Amino acid sequence: xxxxxxxxxxxxxxxxxxxxxxxxxxxxxxxxxxxxxxxxxxxxxxxxxxxxxxxxxxxxxxxxxxxxxxxxxxxxxxxxxxxxxxxxxxxxxxxxxxxxxxxxxxxxxxxxxxxxxxxxxxxxxxxxxxxxxxxxxxxxxxxxxxxxxxxxxxxxxxxxxxxxxxxxxxxxxxxxxxxxxxxxxxxxxxxxxxxxxxxxxxxxxxxxxxxxxxxxxxxxxxxxxxxxxxxxxxxxxxxxxxxxxxxxxxxxxxxxxxxxxxxxxxxxxxxxxxxxxxxxxxxxxxxxxxxxxxxxxxxxxxxxxxxxxxxxxxxxxxxxxxxxxxxxxxxxxxxxxxxxxxxxxxxxxxxxxxxxxxxxxxxxxxxxxxxxxxxxxx
Ligand SMILES: [Zn+2]
Numbered sequence: 001x002x003x004x005x006x007x008x009x010x011x012x013x014x015x016x017x018x019x020x021x022x023x024x025x026x027x028x029x030x031x032x033x034x035x036x037x038x039x040x041x042x043x044x045x046x047x048x049x050x051x052x053x054x055x056x057x058x059x060x061x062x063x064x065x066x067x068x069x070x071x072x073x074x075x076x077x078x079x080x081x082x083x084x085x086x087x088x089x090x091x092x093x094x095x096x097x098x099x100x101x102x103x104x105x106x107x108x109x110x111x112x113x114x115x116x117x118x119x120x121x122x123x124x125x126x127x128x129x130x131x132x133x134x135x136x137x138x139x140x141x142x143x144x145x146x147x148x149x150x151x152x153x154x155x156x157x158x159x160x161x162x163x164x165x166x167x168x169x170x171x172x173x174x175x176x177x178x179x180x181x182x183x184x185x186x187x188x189x190x191x192x193x194x195x196x197x198x199x200x201x202x203x204x205x206x207x208x209x210x211x212x213x214x215x216x217x218x219x220x221x222x223x224x225x226x227x228x229x230x231x232x233x234x235x236x237x238x239x240x241x242x243x244x245x246x247x248x249x250x251x252x253x254x255x256x257x258x259x260x261x262x263x264x265x266x267x268x269x270x271x272x273x274x275x276x277x278x279x280x281x282x283x284x285x286x287x288x289x290x291x292x293x294x295x296x297x298x299x300x301x302x303x304x305x306x307x308x309x310x311x312x313x314x315x316x317x318x319x320x321x322x323x324x325x326x327x328x329x330x331x332x333x334x335x336x337x338x339x340x341x342x343x344x345x346x347x348x349x350x351x352x353x354x355x356x357x358x359x360x361x362x363x364x365x366x367x368x369x370x371x372x373x374x375x376x377x378x
Contacts, residue, residue: 016101028056056137064130073157077139099353105343110163117365154328165343171317172338178289190242200240288330306367
């Protein structure tokens with residue numbers, strides 16, 4: 001099937017030139033409308049889910065309506081991290097071999113390329129492959145509303161391919177670190193620093209002990225890292241502070257180690273350093289680590305063979321950041337990521353898409369789908 005980059009970019013522009021941050025549900029809904037139109041054009045079934053009022057819709061798209069099991073689930077998110085007004089300020093811009101604009105590689109091109117890969121499959125092959133495409137609305141917030149649905153759908157699927165961008169060097173992603181965010185609140189007792197110091201309980205002193213203890217938990221060897229990122233507290237230099245709030249970022253390769261840290265925080269909260277201090281620990285977000293299982297390795301080998309058929313060397317990278325693949329992998333379903341075109345500079349004005357990679361990556365994904373259909377026959 002012939003591929004026209006100009007036509008692709010003309011199709012991509014409407015997705016970039018609208019504001020669709022996670023907190024702009026009407027924009028995400030517009031992206032969903034555009035995707036729905038495309039898949040209806042292929043004759044596929046599109047179901048729309050609205051999981052909460054504060055987020056946009058999610059799309060459940062399939063060529064096999066009513067199936068109880070899918071051979072492959074493709075995942076992409078329709079939201080970006082950018083606030084309203086961004087699209088007007090910097091719409092899709094082409095410079096040489098690069099495209100720029102909000103969400104250009106994270107991940108509007110991934111959504112569009114997924115559609116093009118599917119569009120190019122023959123009816124004979126589609127008859128052999130039950131495909132589910134899930135487009136969610138809230139990935140950039142950690143998928144708080146769509147996560148359960150994604151995991152449920154992944155469990156009905158033999159494997160999951162996520163079309164976030166491939167790395168600038170072309171690598172796909174076989175592993176992603178897990179991460180968690182903690183809010184710590186320290187409640188002490190205020191008193192006058194001059195006349196009643198001994199009557200006070202300093203929330204800052206308690207926090208300071210915690211900060212040092214948290215740094216001690218960092219293990220570069222296993223990749224478990226913690227960062228106390230923000231801290232606020234105290235009311236005046238002459239007052240013993242009765243309140244501090246701090247935010248902690250945790251990253252890990254081992255889900256067991258993450259649980260141990262969680263238990264450690266619980267223990268510390270129940271055993272404060274200072275008598276009379278009360279500590280609240282809240283885990284605000286959690287994404288399990290994505291590590292390849294044996295089944296995932298078999299899927300990696302299939303992707304590598306598909307690459308050979310396209311005269312492409314497939315390399316894998318372990319990424320520090322998370323995606324929805326973390327959730328589906330943790331559910332025990334072989335999951336790989338990076339099936340979009342190559343790009344980088346995510347979440348910044350420097351975000352770019354490598355135009356030369358669009359055609360080849362569509363062909364690679366299509367080849368992977370063909371290989372999945374054949375492996376199903378075998
Ligand atoms: Zn993304």
